[in-house]
Amino acid sequence: MHDMTLTQLAQALADGDISSRELTETLLGRIDRLDGRLNSFITVTHEQALAAADAADALRAKGGAGPLTGLPLALKDIYCTNGVKTSCGSKMLDNFIAPYDASVVEKLKAAGTLSLGKTNMDEFAMGSSNENSYYGPVKNPWDLNAVPGGSSGGSAAAVAAGLVPAAMGTDTGGSIRQPAAFCGITGLKPTYGRVSRYGIIAYASSLDQAGPMARTAEDCALLLGAIAGHDLRDSTSVARGVPDYMAELGESLSGLKIGLPKEYFGDGLTPEVEQAVREAIRVYESLGASVHEVSLPHTHYAIPAYYVIAPAEASSNLSRYDGVRFGHRCDAPSDLIDLYKRSRDEGFGEEVKRRILIGTHTLSEGFFDAYYTKAQQVRRLIRQDFLDAFEEVDVLMGPASPTPAFDLGANKDPVSMYLQDIYTIAINLAGIPGISIPAGFAGQRPIGLQILGPHFAESQLLNVAHQFQQATDWHQRRPALAEESA
Amino acid sequence: MMQWETVIGLEVHVQLATKSKIFSGASTAFGAEPNSQACAVDLGLPGVLPVLNEAAVAMAVKFGLGINAEIPEVSVFDRKNYFYPDLPKGYQTSQMYHPIVGAGEVEISLEDGATKRIRVHHAHLEEDAGKSLHEDFHGMTGIDLNRAGTPLLEIVSEPDMRNAKEAAAYLKAIHAIVTYLGISDGNMAEGSMRCDVNVSVRPKGQDTLGTRAEVKNVNSFRFVERAIAFEVERQIELIEDGGTVVQETRLYDPEADETRSMRTKEEANDYRYFPCPDLLPVVLDRAYVDHLRSTLPELPAEKRARFEGELGLSPYDANVLASSRAMAEYFEAVKDACGDAKQAANWVQGELSGALNRENLGIEQSPVSAAQLGELVARVLDDTINGKAAKQVFQALWNGEGESADAVIEARGLKQVTDSGAIEAMIDQVISDSPVQVAQYRDAEPDKRGKMIGYFVGQVMKASRGTANPQQVNALLKEKLDQA
16 A cells, blocks of 8 residues: 555545555554654654544545545645644744644645645755754665755655655755655646745745655646645735646657756766666657757856845744744743844754854845845846746756765765755746656666756646656655565 | 024834734734734744735825825835844834835925925835833733734935924824825824934034934824924034034933933844845736825815815914814814805814813814704804804703704794894883983993993893894994984
């Protein structure tokens, strides 16, 4: 059961082959047994999950089930969940029980899914390795010495290890796509504004976007249909109809124009990754697609621009954690300033503090124009690069990450860690959708192919990914750990 | 002795009368239990997002149209970042670079009837903070976030005022405009209008501005005048004693009637303004603005001009009667009911305002309605009652002793007697009852008689219980006494 895709499980539930209770018990059992080694969950909600599974089974018995009824998922611990701890991977929110559900959580509940728990993540979604969590690093199920990627590393590891068929992540600079690549699963970052951000703890508001992480593009399509759409509570969500993402999964790729950005195949790209990506492109050619080299000339400005804009927004977004109303408060503050200083010093980890300081600096009087204003100009150029490229080709393809999963502790220097996101970060700055799918291995460790499309072209992206998965079996590989018997 | 000139600019925060907050659905009603009107958004909980209240936008635009300001097509919300316990998110959402209302102007009227135009630099929308409560917490501070997120329109003037009276007149003009427009209740006691005053002095004739102090917490018309008076004197003394004014924020303490330094420029926050990424730019299309323009009521300056020009009122009367929407509406209702603007103005300004002032009531709380007063004035004008009886009728209406002027007149028999036969009979009676006075009158020189007739008029009026028409009595008496 743990090996099946979400789509297969939905069918099995519909056919009465399994019950939601059986499925949920099985997966909770696997979490209890295996997650000690992975640390992919921060909170497991056994009772709520079983109660929801029983309710789903009862609903099905009455004939009221929908396509997603009774399917278990996991939620990155950045989604506010009513009555359940929502830590965002931080000591600051270790005591925070959210009093409301995020819009995505509401929608998933309304669709009939249930949550097994909250997955581990880099603190406040700041990181590319999941080593920045207050709850300790997550291990990659393919190799326990490797990181799972970040910041949605817990969600990626849990799906890869067969603890849950799919999980929700968020992506600000690659936080869905890079861990999906590192863990050999499929992860979609939708267009900015496609999915409501209401109830998702903000890191960088103009870049954050929610998306599904699953075993197949088909599963991602199923979930995206449930979570996408306009939300009156999020002014940046877009009032635009939600297509039937499953309906377009059968389209032929004959005539598809694939662009290969030359900047995505340059220095720093590991040979095994390049080889796997080029191999995948050949598969697409065999499916009838044509390949064209394109240029995204401002690519090398993406990381500097991101590390101005994201920390600037973060420094402001994280000001609310002041020890006054919720979250960590230091013991016996002597006065207001002491309360602020110690609560924040004790509550935030090193990387979060670093980004708050960067952001505070770049927004300061005298620096604002040189940093923030300039970065926004660069951002427009980067967006224009993509718009120009999509005049010539339908989709862009390249590696999701320059390397496969690296060893835990391998990237001690913050800048070398930031460079991990070189192929993912520009996508957030441009607001376009991107998906990472399994496309090979470097030894034990999976390699991800990233596919990018124009704004709101999720249907096309999902179909392009799906066709690859019809022709290959990389997405069906499972780590040994997932197949261990009890 | 150096001649000094004072330069004053005002920042007025007007609380907009929306039902819900600027970025959340929580109620804005005043006086609720602490924190009972603060929702997840107002509390700044993790994950929440603001959604702009369109009603606040409409009110801000109406204000802009009311002061003939430019209304930019696009305005943008920015975050003003600073830490304070009653500021839940650690930033205030405001408009720093692209405010919703551009440059405009407000006409103020001075006590001598003159008017002056004060330029408004811009007005922007922002959210209010909560309140820190220092009493009843035994050395700790309580936080009430009911007010957090209440929409404010901050109206920033140019430094166009030259004395405290002008500043107070400007504040009154703003008050009149926002209450006329119905975009604020203008209740200063509840903090619906709050004012920061920028004051500087310079030698008369100097072009460049002196260093200014910003005085905060100046929250009544009276305090504006007093705070400026104190601050001007302080700055002049400082300079004349060889010191220099430093740029700083000062707090006005109404109890001590003085201003005290809060923080100097060096201690000022760097607010790190940047565009709020959670809110889209506000784009106003022409049709929307034109629609709002079509809903604007007549505003104080227009009303004042009409009262003077069309109705022939004095500049002073026109100014007072146009000073608030409630006053103007009351006056116009009286005028419409009686058909005589000057008489209506006299009654509203005289008898009614006197009574209201004695009991410290606003025009909205007047026990005598405009319809009642209008009918009363009409009865004076059509000679149904005389002036003396009218005062009695007014008092009766004030005391709630009658439904209408006519009812009181009827019940008390105050209808003026104009039947000359009846008046003649009363006169004959008075003349025959007062032989001594009649003799004195007739012996007097004609030019002394005018004064002496008053006695007889008084007697006749008394006999008529005040209902005789005094002019008629006078004429008939003269005729009869002068006969012999």
